[in-house]
Amino acid sequence: MAETRTSQHSDEILLDMRGISKSYPGVQALEDADFSVRRGEIHGLVGKNGAGKSTLMGVLMGIREADSGTIAIEGETLRHASPQTMLDAGISYVPQHINLLNTLTVAENILVGNLPKNRFGLVDWKAVNEDSQARLSRLGLKLDVRQLVEGLSVAERTMLAIAKALFNNARLIILDEPTAALTRVDIDLLFSFVRAQQQQGVAFIYISHHLEEVFEICDRVTVMRDGRIVGTRAIDEIDVPGLVHMMVGGGVKEYERDSTAGREVVFEASNLSRRGAYEDVNFALRQGEVVGISGLQGSGVDELAQGLFGLERLGVGEVYVGGDAYRPDSPKAAFEAGVAYLPQDRHRYGLIQLRSVRENVTYSVLDRLVGRLGVLLRKDEHELTEEYIDKLGIVTPGPEQRTLLLSGGNQQKVVFAKLAATQPTVLILHEPTQGVDVQAKVDIFNIINDLSTQGVATMIISSEVRELIGLCDRIFVMCGGRITREFSRAADDMKPEDILLAIEGGPLDADA
């Protein structure tokens, strides 16, 4: 954006967090983090998932208690950080999924709990509408206050949430991924609103995975990695590659496996398109090949994964599994065609948590385990379960343990066992390492490796770029609904910086 920066941020420190540490059992979520925000600045906060951004913001909002460290606002150190004291201090949070009273009007949302009354003590609706309209226009926000919030666009809701925070005297507003569900037009709208408030001296913390936007709107940016603050830079002192380098760090690959890709193509898509989700997607996976797909939220990668498993509409185009045309209308149809899917949210879709390991492992293949008269063959079922507990190293007191009581990593292994039991041709894994510890990660990588050795073609949708580099033969990057780049081990171009840059929609190859 060629616009001149007109922010009037002074060097006056509004927020000063010093030496913040926070640990959870087994994880150091924050280590000695220093973070400060000046009055009237827009301060970007970036880092990969799990870098510690949300923990740091949780401490700032008073919903998480730090083990050590101090928080000062305008030079005054807060003794006790509770959600209420932080709100009183003028710190407000606008989450990605905005909490408003959807079935009520904009006006009521603004004045909720404190509606103007007439002399009979009854709500004066005329005053409600005029008062809230006046408040909004003072902020330069043109919304019809009489319409229902559920009729607003996401950008309008975000601006309304910011406005509400300002009416409560917020001085520092945390925006968490505000543009994830927005179109370019709406982003411009939101940004001009945010800048207008900045002119009035309001400071913002801007959390985003979209680095271009960070450069567009922020005055300074702080990078986090593995629970630490890597550094804070003025925005004109750094560029996208530099930022990406700070985010990725110089670490080595986490895992290395040899390619087991065969020759035969078993999973192929051509010209796959779904309006509003993805466009013209083409890929071909060979037997035993592991391919990663990475993209930001809104890039179409999540929709593609769910579409390929019949959880959402797949749209137009052709897909073949093992040479046969593949049209998944439902997960059941996908299973029957030999496609297994590990959902991102295993608690909701992957596991029946109240039931045992045995039931979870076998419920997709029960039709293979029935004997005469439709009675289940308990012995076969137990053998199958034991086999997978053994093979995948699931740590459980026994096959009858309820999966709810297993650790995250072991739960994930149970889901893998369920998928493997269906003996799939194609395995689609959606963020397979989310929320599992380091040891379980390595186990899961080994499972993926074992399955690919047996010839299963695996597609991994993940934002963990370094994990993908260690696992995959090829990595696709999706951006704006299209596969924009392909990296491969064969071409030896799987560099974390390049991949992150491509994910972020950075400079494309001339031939891409």
Place this chain on the structure above:
Amino acid sequence: MKRAEPNRLVSLMVDNLIWLFVIGAFIAFSLLSDRFLSPYNLGNILLRSAAFGMLVLSQAYTFITGNFDLSVESTLGLAAMFAALMLVTTEAGGLGWQLHPLLVILLMLVLGGFIGLFNGVLITKVGVNNLLVTIAMLFVLRGATYGISPGTSISFFPKEFTWLGGGTLARIVTDNGNFVLSVAGIFVILAFLVGHIHTRYTQFGRNMYAVGADADAARAAGINVDRVVIIVYIIAGVCAAFAGLLQAGRLNAATPTMGANLIFAVHGAAIIGGMSIYGGRGNIIGAFGGVLLWSILDTGLNIMGVSPFWIDVSRGLLLLFAVLLDALRVRYQHNVQVRLALADTTVGLDDKDQDYG
């Protein structure tokens, strides 16, 4: 915002669909039967559904906050039986106390309030699911009604007690029969009017909507969500006790089965009146429309001589229709959002530029 206009018009229609149905049903029965429009019948429609109306009002209150109370039909029965016992002589089946009717009315309303308080506290403070609590109370209260009853119905109440449910304000004599302006009918209209003003024009009423729209957001706005829900259950209990008073007054009797099996019809009427069990939607006036439609259908079919079995079928279908309508309404509103989101991606550029510069 230009693009929101058609949406609002359609939404207005969707929200007030009930009045189209009421008018439609009224016209249809007037055409189908010449007796439907008779003065006697018109006066009767509201009188016969007065107790039912109070139960619908009680559910409208709980629905707005995203709750419901299945036990109100049993509260109706228990309150009526409780009052009857204190009113009449031992020969007539009572306790022989023969307390003053106004005191008895006060006591039965307090009883209803206490039952509501108990439900509300269990649901909010103890955190028991509202379905389970109110089903349990449905049985407890109905059982207690049978338990305290002398086994038969109790009748012959003092005039002061039956006035509200069975009294007449005015009688207009016409060639076609008499039009009776019942106290109960006027009372129900007034009750809904008060309910409307309370929910629409008081801070408490708007807090109810906020709680039903999103309890977490309401809490964040400084609303004491538990308090709102408890008070709403108390109001529901008092409304149910009023229903008992109206019913006992109209019949001049209390039986242990009074109110039994009404609750789902009550929910049906409230939902078809635009209320949603998901909370935060609908209004009390719409719920009154639900009551009217339900009783017009009832009386209309009765007058036409339709067999009671088929009346039950029609009630069931209306209920099914109401639930379907609720689902469609939610889906419609969801679709509107999706459509608006899509519209933002292609059109609306000009609008936006004008609006925001």
